[in-house]
Amino acid sequence: xxxxxxxxxxxxxxxxxxxxxxxxxxxxxxxxxxxxxxxxxxxxxxxxxxxxxxxxxxxxxxxxxxxxxxxxxxxxxxxxxxxxxxxxxxxxxxxxxxxxxxxxxxxxxxxxxxxxxxxxxxxxxxx
Numbered sequence: 614x615x616x617x618x619x620x621x622x623x624x625x626x627x628x629x630x631x632x633x634x635x636x637x638x639x640x641x642x643x644x645x646x647x648x649x650x651x652x653x654x655x656x657x658x659x660x661x662x663x664x665x666x667x668x669x670x671x672x673x674x675x676x677x678x679x680x681x682x683x684x685x686x687x688x689x690x691x692x693x694x695x696x697x698x699x700x701x702x703x704x705x706x707x708x709x710x711x712x713x714x715x716x717x718x719x720x721x722x723x724x725x726x727x728x729x730x731x732x733x734x735x736x737x738x739x740x
Contacts, residue, residue: 630704632660638698638711645717652685656698656711664700671695672713685716693718 639655646652658664668676668683671694676683685692695713702708 630661630702632705633658633664633700633702633707633709635659636698636700636709636711638696638714640696640714640716644715645719646688648688648690648718648720650688652688652716654683654685654696654698654714656681656683656700658700658709660700660702662702662704664702667699667701669697669699669710672697688718690718690720692716
């Protein structure tokens with residue numbers, strides 16, 4: 614009897630597909646970055662089977678990177694914008710997109726102005 618029950622549980626789980634849902638983009642607490650910094654964004658979703666991820670800049674530019682992490686190395690001012698991730702379930706054919714997360718890359722002049730303006734508040738750690 615136990616073996617039959619295990620078989621039905623296995624069969625149900627292997628045939629069951631769901632999601633993606635609850636797509637969340639996680640980014641560092643800072644949203645201002647010095648030019649040349651490294652920034653990592655992470656995406657997660659509830660999905661069975663596991664979701665595949667695609668990344669977007671400003672809602673329309675699909676980035677070549679895939680996977681649950683987006684690593685922006687030696688970031689430049691041209692990479693400033695709103696980043697979002699899209700989770701896709703190849704069994705259900707459904708996708709869901711995260712809320713965007715803003716990334717602002719500051720050059721030397723902008724960094725100096727921002728640091729001078731909020732130095733007393735101590736909100737940025739790269740001044």
